[in-house]
Amino acid sequence: MKGGAGAGKSAIARSVAERCSEEGLLLGAFFFSAGDTSRNHVEKLVATLSSQISIILPDFRDTVATLIENDPLIFNRSIRTQFSTLITRPLSMVLANGNHPAASTVTPRLIIIDGLDECSSFESQRDLLFTLQEVTNTTTTHIRFLICSRPESHLNSAFSLPHMVTTLRNIFLDDDDYTAAQDIRVYLGGKFEQIKEGHPFKHTLPDPWPMPEMVDTLVDKSSGQFIYAATIIRYVDSPRHRPDQRLNAIFKLRPPFKDLPFTELDALYRLIISKAEDLPRVLDILAFPALYGYYSLRYIEAILQLEPRSVEVLLADLYSIVTISYGDVGFLHKSLTDFLAEPQRAGDLYQDLSRAQLSHVARMISFFSTHSASLRRNISAGPFDRVLWELHYSDNMKADYVSSDILQASQQFATFEFFRPFLTCNIPKLRNRTSSMGRNDKDFIQSYFRYLYCIKDVSQSTRLVYWEQMRQYCKCVLAVLDDNWSSNWNAHFLCMYYHLLHDLHCRLPWKLLYANIHHDLGDMHLGTFGDIMLCFGGRIWHPCSNDITRIFHDLIGDIKGEAIFAKSASFCLSFLCDEWLASQDAGRTYRIAGHDRRKKREHPWHWRQMVPRPPSLGTQLAVITFQKDWGNKICKLTSIRKALRYSIPDDGYTSIHVTTMHEHFQLLNPQVRNTGQAMSIKPEQPQQWLLYVFLLDLLPHILPLSGRYEPLVMMCRKKCFSSRSQIWPKKSRRARQAIDTYLRRMDLQEGGE
Incomplete structure (x- = not known):
């Protein structure tokens, strides 16, 4: 039976021992304890068990006494020899003869060994396990052993050996099927009721007490471990204090008392963490789950510059309080974060989590500045996200989120060199959604610029860093336009739209200024260059956009600005005058309306004379679906011409899908959805008319500046x-x-x- 520290293994072992003793099934029990010098080694294990068995089976005592007289040094021999000589052989002889008081009813065969992980020597723990396995396999006494332990790595390895698995049954106290949280809730409820009924100061308790949300918090903090709940009850139940004040001290609603509430729990944490061989490095690692919850091992190794797979090795001795699953590390006990963050509790294990967080940010900036794009895939912007969240919602001063390490790393961050490889990627053609900028790079640079924006007014140093980083970005964009895309109208249009039109002198309508031309207007996605423009263009996308626009205008001057606007207007006109795209849209429109243009072209007289003329395009009905109010879809039935002319809302452009009635009812058919056929009748890609309308509206604002x-x-x-x-x-x-x-x-x- 294994479980995390404080899961209740010893309590269960004692309960099983008491019940089995009452039913005559218990042969003996031994409880290891790391803090007790008489019970933190195996030297007294066999003697203790032999003594207990002698009380239950008097014939066993006589046999063992004779064996000890024949070999007085038996207790100095190996654990295997002691077990064989003083337990296995005499027990086999006694049980074989049937001379024991319980022979007519039940035969005691259970031996309980609790806290195996608290035995001081790893070798002794493994030797004992192998001895018990041998006893189980080679004797006819059918002895059963209940071993209780934390899930230490060396014990897990020993239990996983092939010759051990055949005689083993595992019980996990922290398994998904184990309803520890509910049990802890019941335990806390019962104990609080006892306090309200029998405490000396019960008359001082408010009604209701405790508040339901307090109980919920305690259950959550327990993380399935009874030791936390038991510690709370012992502290609150002090006969010398008011229980409500003691509980308020735990929730930090009043100053703490002289006796700390988590003394026993803290001692357990200190004992386990102190076992780590490289303690400073382990504490650095523990800061990540303490700050961010479950966190990727790969990201930790990248930020701390550790060798691959080294975190698992460093945490090998802490598996009773940490868990590693699916490549992430987290705490089994939520209260471990409180322990590490309070110097009075943790002592020399204390971690200043605020300083650690700033250290992570500085390391991330340095990492993204000095490593290649392939290596940058091994790290995410998690620390930045946490800092940005606190900057927005915390009452702390912004200066609390700046350090000298961050400023130094930012001053050395090569913004120009970071952006240039992405901006110079070949711009794909229309409808191509490929992008060479990795997700981690994009998340980092957006978060990094947001962070600089948030701290820019903290001091003169932060202000200089912010403006220099923005200027380097703008210089990179302009350099790439001059060197690589001097004749590319698409690139100039994107740069103009996202980085020049936000100037107050342009005075564009809101819906033109903040249209999402990448995704909503047809499918105008222009590669990595466009991705970067989108990331930092428009106040709706990034807070730095106005400052970037100001820097752009300072850098380009009037003549260069007019050239960029002129090439942008050329892009608009080339699209607006493209009859091929118009014919593609017209073809789709005619199919929706029920026209067959090929038949009309090949047989004009037959089409006009023999087939009734179809209704005009303006009267044909179709289902129009578009998004409004941050993603809420609106679906309505209207004529095609009316949809094209009036479906654009006043507050902005948005995606519009025109679907035939036949397609629409097929998609709504439950039989079609249940058989999976709906995948084959998806509506066609949105047409380009929205982009056409957008450019038609935008052109009059661009030409005067060209x-x-x-x-x-x-x-x-x-x-x-x-x-x-x-x-x-x-x-x-x-x-x-x-x-x-x-x-x-x-x-x-x-x-x-």
Whole structure:
């Protein structure tokens, strides 16, 4: 039977011993104790068990006495020899003769050994296990041994050996089927009732007491371990104090008393943690689950710069208070965090978790600055997330979340070199969602910039670090535009939209300024370059965006800014004038409306004369689905032309799906959903009309800021919007007026020159 520290193994062992003794089944019991010099080794184990058996079986006593007289030095021999000489052989002789008081009813065959892990020598523990296994297999006495222990790594290894498994049955006190939390709740409820009925100061207790939420917290803090609950009750039940005040002291609702409530529990924690060979390193590791809950072993090794798989080795002696599963390490006892965080309780094991957290942040910044992208996959932004959460919701001063190590790491962080490999990746074509920026890199850099933004006003040093990091990012983007994407209109458009249009002088409508052009408007996803622009563009995405916009305008000046706007306008016009995309959308629209354009083209006379003319496009019905109010989907039935013209909400652009009635009812059919056929009748990808409307609305705001750019001038002179612009005549008219104004300005500049 194994379980974590304080799980109640010894209490169960004592209860089993008492019950088996009453029923005549118990041969003997031995309880190891690390703090008792007479019970922390195996030297007295066989003598104690032999003495207990002698009381139960008088014939056994005579046989053992004779054996001791024949070999007075028997207690100096190995544990295996002692067991064989003083227990196994005489017990076999007595039971074989049947000369014992309980022969007519039951035969005592159980020996209980509790706290095996508290035996001082690891070798003695393993030797004892192998001796008991041999006794079980080779004797005819059918002795059964109940071994109770913490799940120490060396004991787990010994129990897992092939010759041990055949005679072993495991009982896990912390298994999922073990309802420890409910048992602890019942225990606490019963004990609190006893205190309210029999305590000397019961008349001082408020009603109700204790509050239900207090009991819930105690059950949660117990983490399935009875030692925590028992410690609470012993402390609260002190006859010299008011129970409600003692409980309030545990919840830190009043100053603590002279006697600390968790003395026994703290001694247990100190005993277990002190067993670790590399104690300073182990304490560094324990700070991670103490701060962040279950935490990845791989991330810990990366932050602390440890060898792979070394955390498991370092924590091998602590498996009774920590658990490792699915690559994460966590605490079996939630109260262990309180122990480590309180110097009065932990003593030399105390961990300043606030300082440890800042150390983790500084190490992360250094790690992402100095390691390659392949190695950066081994670490996440967890510490940053915790710090950012506390910065937003904690009452502490922002200065409490800054350290000299963080400032030094930030000053050395190479922002320009970090971004350049990602920004120079080939921009994929439209509809391609590939991205070479890893999830961990993206999470880190967003959290890092948010953190710098939160602490920028703490001191002059933090302010300088913040502005320098933002400036390095902006310089990197502009350098990449000049060196790699000087003729790429897509890249210039993204840079313009996310990093230049947020200037107050542009005065864009809200719905234009904060449209999610990556995901909602058709499928305009332009690779890693676009991902990075999205991460830091727009106040709705990142708090640094306004400062980044300000730096961009300072760096580019008027002439370069006009060039970027001109190339961005060229991108808009190239999309708005693309008749091929318009024909793709028209084809989809005609299919929804029930038209067959191929038949109309091949047999025009037959189509007009023999087949009744279908209703006009504006009267055909379809199911329109779009998102509104942060993801809530709205579905309505309307005509296609009305959907295209009026379904754009006033507060922004959002994804619109147009589905035929046939597709819609198929998807709603329970029989189709239950048979899995719904996967094959998904609605087609959203059309590009939303992106078209967005660019049509945006173009009049971009052209006034654009300088002379010959490709743009040539496209403007053609004035050749695609046919789908006819669906939005007012928007198209405004866009053409902006084009005329731009051409007149260019003509005046040319004439002036």
